[in-house]
Amino acid sequence: MSRPRKIRVTINGRKVEAAVAPNQTLAEFLRCHLSLTGTKEGCDTGDCGACTVLLDGKAVNSCLVLAVETHGGSVTTIEGLSSDGELHPLQQVFIDNGTVQCGFCTPGMILGAKALLDENPNPSEEDIRLGLAGNLCRCTGYVNIVKAVGAAAKVLRGGK
Numbered sequence: 366m367s368r369p370r371k372i373r374v375t376i377n378g379r380k381v382e383a384a385v386a387p388n389q390t391l392a393e394f395l396r397c398h399l400s401l402t403g404t405k406e407g408c409d410t411g412d413c414g415a416c417t418v419l420l421d422g423k424a425v426n427s428c429l430v431l432a433v434e435t436h437g438g439s440v441t442t443i444e445g446l447s448s449d450g451e452l453h454p455l456q457q458v459f460i461d462n463g464t465v466q467c468g469f470c471t472p473g474m475i476l477g478a479k480a481l482l483d484e485n486p487n488p489s490e491e492d493i494r495l496g497l498a499g500n501l502c503r504c505t506g507y508v509n510i511v512k513a514v515g516a517a518a519k520v521l522r523g524g525k
């Protein structure tokens with residue numbers, strides 16, 4: 366059996382040092398080692414997007430990333446999105462637009478949307494649909510999610 370490897374990684378702005386098995390995924394590390402259970406595991410094969418987190422600002426499927434690969438990097442999970450008890454505008458518009466039914470897809474959907482808006486602050490509906498194509502939702506039919514991301518983009522642009 367391979368020996369655990371030591372990693373240093375910033376998670377939600379906090380420096381974390383840990384010994385992880387070489388085959389432990391980032392999703393498992395977040396959920397089981399750090400109790401950051403906002404990150405969901407659906408398929409574990411890169412198909413559903415429920416496990417989406419930001420790694421150095423880019424959206425990744427954390428079930429497909431090994432924890433050791435994050436050494437020296439920075440990870441943001443849904444728990445790290447709000448600040449000083451204030452919801453991030455994306456979280457607020459997701460609530461306001463009725464996008465949350467079972468909620469299983471929501472953390473991944475919001476982080477996928479964050480990566481999208483960081484790259485493209487003024488996306489068209491098609492851009493939003495394409496940007497979130499890897500995030501599956503079994504409940505909502507996507508209409509309100511797409512609407513919410515458009516609304517968040519407007520809020521983040523200062524209402525313009």
Ligand code: FES
Pocket residue numbers: 405406407408409410411412413414415416417426427428429
């Ligand atoms: S759990 Fe990672 S993509 Fe489905």
Ligand code: FES
Pocket residue numbers: 464465466467468469470471501502503504505
């Ligand atoms: S709200 Fe249930 S999977 Fe999206």
